[in-house]
Amino acid sequence: MQLPSEPQKNLTVQGWVRTRRDSKTCTFIELNDGSSLRGLQIVADNSLACAPLYPQILTGASLRVTGDLVPSPGANQALELLATDIEILGPADSTYPLQKKGHTTEFLRTIAHLRPRTNLLGSVFRVRSRMAYAIHQFFQERGFFYIHTPIITSSDCEGAGEMFRVTTLPTGTPSKPEDDFFAKPTYLTVSGQLQGEAFACALGNIYTFGPTFRAENSNTARHAAEFWMIEPEMAFCNLEGDMNTAEENLKYLLTALFKTCPEELEFFNKFIDKTLVARLQHTLDKPFQRVTYTDAVDILLKSGKSFEYPVSWGQNLQSEHERFLAEEHFQSPVTVYNYPKTIKPFYMRQNDDGKTVAAMDVLVPGIGEIIGGSQREERLDLLEAAMAHHDLDPENYRWYTDLRRYGSVPHAGYGLGFERFLMFATGVSNIRDVIPFARTPGHAEY
Amino acid sequence: MQLPSEPQKNLTVQGWVRTRRDSKTCTFIELNDGSSLRGLQIVADNSLACAPLYPQILTGASLRVTGDLVPSPGANQALELLATDIEILGPADSTYPLQKKGHTTEFLRTIAHLRPRTNLLGSVFRVRSRMAYAIHQFFQERGFFYIHTPIITSSDCEGAGEMFRVTTLPTGTPSKPEDDFFAKPTYLTVSGQLQGEAFACALGNIYTFGPTFRAENSNTARHAAEFWMIEPEMAFCNLEGDMNTAEENLKYLLTALFKTCPEELEFFNKFIDKTLVARLQHTLDKPFQRVTYTDAVDILLKSGKSFEYPVSWGQNLQSEHERFLAEEHFQSPVTVYNYPKTIKPFYMRQNDDGKTVAAMDVLVPGIGEIIGGSQREERLDLLEAAMAHHDLDPENYRWYTDLRRYGSVPHAGYGLGFERFLMFATGVSNIRDVIPFARTPGHAEY
Numbered sequence: 047m048q049l050p051s052e053p054q055k056n057l058t059v060q061g062w063v064r065t066r067r068d069s070k071t072c073t074f075i076e077l078n079d080g081s082s083l084r085g086l087q088i089v090a091d092n093s094l095a096c097a098p099l100y101p102q103i104l105t106g107a108s109l110r111v112t113g114d115l116v117p118s119p120g121a122n123q124a125l126e127l128l129a130t131d132i133e134i135l136g137p138a139d140s141t142y143p144l145q146k147k148g149h150t151t152e153f154l155r156t157i158a159h160l161r162p163r164t165n166l167l168g169s170v171f172r173v174r175s176r177m178a179y180a181i182h183q184f185f186q187e188r189g190f191f192y193i194h195t196p197i198i199t200s201s202d203c204e205g206a207g208e209m210f211r212v213t214t215l216p217t218g219t220p221s222k223p224e225d226d227f228f229a230k231p232t233y234l235t236v237s238g239q240l241q242g243e244a245f246a247c248a249l250g251n252i253y254t255f256g257p258t259f260r261a262e263n264s265n266t267a268r269h270a271a272e273f274w275m276i277e278p279e280m281a282f283c284n285l286e287g288d289m290n291t292a293e294e295n296l297k298y299l300l301t302a303l304f305k306t307c308p309e310e311l312e313f314f315n316k317f318i319d320k321t322l323v324a325r326l327q328h329t330l331d332k333p334f335q336r337v338t339y340t341d342a343v344d345i346l347l348k349s350g351k352s353f354e355y356p357v358s359w360g361q362n363l364q365s366e367h368e369r370f371l372a373e374e375h376f377q378s379p380v381t382v383y384n385y386p387k388t389i390k391p392f393y394m395r396q397n398d399d400g401k402t403v404a405a406m407d408v409l410v411p412g413i414g415e416i417i418g419g420s421q422r423e424e425r426l427d428l429l430e431a432a433m434a435h436h437d438l439d440p441e442n443y444r445w446y447t448d449l450r451r452y453g454s455v456p457h458a459g460y461g462l463g464f465e466r467f468l469m470f471a472t473g474v475s476n477i478r479d480v481i482p483f484a485r486t487p488g489h490a491e492y
Numbered sequence: 493m494q495l496p497s498e499p500q501k502n503l504t505v506q507g508w509v510r511t512r513r514d515s516k517t518c519t520f521i522e523l524n525d526g527s528s529l530r531g532l533q534i535v536a537d538n539s540l541a542c543a544p545l546y547p548q549i550l551t552g553a554s555l556r557v558t559g560d561l562v563p564s565p566g567a568n569q570a571l572e573l574l575a576t577d578i579e580i581l582g583p584a585d586s587t588y589p590l591q592k593k594g595h596t597t598e599f600l601r602t603i604a605h606l607r608p609r610t611n612l613l614g615s616v617f618r619v620r621s622r623m624a625y626a627i628h629q630f631f632q633e634r635g636f637f638y639i640h641t642p643i644i645t646s647s648d649c650e651g652a653g654e655m656f657r658v659t660t661l662p663t664g665t666p667s668k669p670e671d672d673f674f675a676k677p678t679y680l681t682v683s684g685q686l687q688g689e690a691f692a693c694a695l696g697n698i699y700t701f702g703p704t705f706r707a708e709n710s711n712t713a714r715h716a717a718e719f720w721m722i723e724p725e726m727a728f729c730n731l732e733g734d735m736n737t738a739e740e741n742l743k744y745l746l747t748a749l750f751k752t753c754p755e756e757l758e759f760f761n762k763f764i765d766k767t768l769v770a771r772l773q774h775t776l777d778k779p780f781q782r783v784t785y786t787d788a789v790d791i792l793l794k795s796g797k798s799f800e801y802p803v804s805w806g807q808n809l810q811s812e813h814e815r816f817l818a819e820e821h822f823q824s825p826v827t828v829y830n831y832p833k834t835i836k837p838f839y840m841r842q843n844d845d846g847k848t849v850a851a852m853d854v855l856v857p858g859i860g861e862i863i864g865g866s867q868r869e870e871r872l873d874l875l876e877a878a879m880a881h882h883d884l885d886p887e888n889y890r891w892y893t894d895l896r897r898y899g900s901v902p903h904a905g906y907g908l909g910f911e912r913f914l915m916f917a918t919g920v921s922n923i924r925d926v927i928p929f930a931r932t933p934g935h936a937e938y
Contacts, residue, residue: 135901213663248614492646
């Protein structure tokens with residue numbers, strides 16, 4: 047609750063009842079309005095005119111309470127409200143599903159419309175809001191322009207498949223794409239990068255922050271069909287500038303987290319992950335290590351560890367490899383760069399060795415990859431060769447290659463998955479618990 | 493360009509060539525990096541080692557230029573760059589579509605990947621970014637929490653139809669909804685309000701700012717299939733609080749517009765709408781008028797104007813009526829409230845007269861309706877009666893009525909269409925020109 051820090055006469059507060067307990071002479075109500083973890087203790091004497099209402103003041107009810115904010119004799123709060131009048135705005139009875147504390151997160155997911163009233167989910171969504179704002183602050187303070195790239199798209203950023211189709215055609219009956227709303231097949235975007243590049247090549251530094259989609263049928267704690275992504279793109283920027291901005295970005299967010307969410311962090315550290323605050327502080331304090339993919343593979347091969355997936359040059363790093371690098375070898379966040387071009391998308395800039403591209407991934411302890419980015423191929427001939435190699439139809443990408451045909455510039459960017467960052471920032475281990483209404487295979491309730 | 497305000501030796505700048513013209517002894521280049529409307533004049537002497545490059549420095553090419561920033565003898569700029577070296581980063585030839593100034597907006601829409609390089613579209617998208625940030629600042633400074641309501645949804649906020657379907661089922665062949673990704677029919681959201689209410693009833697004050705969709709087959713200058721909407725929702729708030737916040741919100745945005753986009757405003761006022769700045773200033777200075785729907789109908793009936801659509805109590809106000817009220821009668825923004833319940837959605841709060849609901853629309857000169865909102869029906873019995881009247885299946889809205897079953901509170905909110913606001917703020921008359929890549933019937937390029 048946002049309350050005066052000093053005692054005050056005749057204050058009116060509104061909120062929801064968390065608990066109530068009676069003593070011989072009065073009743074104690076813990077009231078919370080959702081604005082913070084900390085609520086307000088109400089002390090209501092049995093001599094008040096409203097005393098007959100007390101038995102109806104149950105967990106979940108909403109109240110308007112007037113009284114005097116006074117120093118509290120209790121150990122848990124500096125001030126408490128000595129009620130002079132209580133009005134029940136909306137009652138709640140014994141069917142209210144959040145009667146007691148200590149529900150499982152699995153149960154809470156079945157009441158996603160009520161779960162933000164709990165300490166855990168309320169804290170998560172307050173953090174989500176403040177971190178979203180911190181993302182805007184970071185980029186706007188640096189002169190980046192926020193661009194809304196399209197959600198419905200006819201192009202497929204990575205040639206990756208696994209997209210949702212968007213249509214107004216009736217289901218099940220034969221129909222022609224030209225009869226559809228957009229007169230062609232359309233999909234939900236998997237990334238705003240390519241369109242973001244067009245704007246970076248016009249306005250300089252831009253970022254996107256919007257929903258992206260994957261129709262992957264994976265039921266894991268880390269995958270959702272709908273999630274939010276931040277994708278900055280910088281003109282006149284190379285891979286080093288890209289890595290610098292990514293590191294600065296993460297540290298800015300963590301600084302904002304410590305500053306704007308101290309109560310929530312304390313709560314997560316106590317109830318979710320006792321190593322959380324130490325890990326975040328460590329990430330904030332350490333300069334990120336940097337290592338080429340080639341050197342990282344050497345480190346893994348020489349580690350003597352037996353990994354589930356074998357390590358060899360030219361293969362993707364698996365989560366276990368990434369976590370070994372960040373947690374055991376470097377014991378710090380680490381940026382791995384210059385990956386083999388065969389495992390990366392067509393738009394990444396080829397290095398002079400002919401074998402690697404100017405890609406980078408930021409790995410953090412406890413999570414693994416949290417940011418992935420690259421310098422983009424700005425040379426038309428090399429980009430067209432890469433597209434041919436990936437079997438992409440040049441006609442579909444004509445507008446994208448135009449950016450190299452007219453005033454091409456070195457440029458670079460990255461993607462930061464917002465939910466993955468939130469899991470890192472809160473210690474919450476299931477992506478379904480950092481999204482207001484999660485969309486996963488079989489689940490699109492509300 | 494972000495430049496030092498004082499002369500400086502040995503400065504390096506990068507950007508795109510807008511124009512070049514030669515004199516006998518030197519060449520003049522107007523360079524712009526997209527960060528602002530104002531570019532930089534480069535003066536390059538014919539005696540420089542890079543002089544043989546000059547003929548290749550064509551409109552659209554990207555350059556890196558080093559030189560001394562010195563006072564300019566010209567009238568158009570305080571400082572200019574006396575080049576010592578010029579490097580062409582990316583050439584552009586005579587096929588570059590933005591050779592000359594003065595293209596039509598219709599033509600520019602066909603090159604949406606290049607048009608933000610023009611003065612007009614560059615200005616629009618800088619304003620779009622700064623206004624998006626101002627929206628976050630307004631709400632975050634007031635303790636509202638930003639909520640990402642779902643894009644893919646199985647519920648239809650207004651029972652309104654006209655939604656896009658989201659599916660992974662193959663087109664044209666018979667298939668069952670239970671085989672689809674979410675095991676039921678799903679759509680693109682038309683509003684985050686209902687889900688926003690669930691969060692307001694937990695966290696207090698919240699807002700959404702995200703994409704929303706309409707599959708309406710209308711080809712007008714004011715309709716797009718994909719647009720962004722801001723939807724605040726406030727617990728413990730009635731219609732008056734709602735109207736107050738809406739007015740404060742609009743004025744906050746206009747104040748930020750004048751402060752952060754003075755050059756762009758000057759440009760729009762000169763080239764797009766010569767009455768723009770005066771109209772915005774007027775909106776900012778005047779307290780918004782407030783009038784009930786019933787009184788507004790009286791005013792229209794007594795106006796002696798002949799409208800295309802007849803005026804009668806119980807009918808929706810048409811755009812011509814709204815504009816008469818704002819532009820002619822009140823000559824100021826005006827908030828119309830307490831509309832007939834028969835023309836409003838089921839969730840609006842019924843007034844004691846039994847005939848009207850606590851709805852409000854903010855009308856502004858030049859645009860008409862820019863904000864629509866209401867107090868929500870918080871009384872379970874009245875809400876269920878309204879749902880029955882609208883033929884809504886209570887089972888589908890069980891979670892929504894739960895908000896009235898457990899700790900119901902008076903609450904209110906509104907929707908602000910971001911693109912409609914941008915048209916108001918820039919004077920740009922076609923919605924396609926305030927969206928990076930507009931989606932309209934038959935159009936989903938890029």
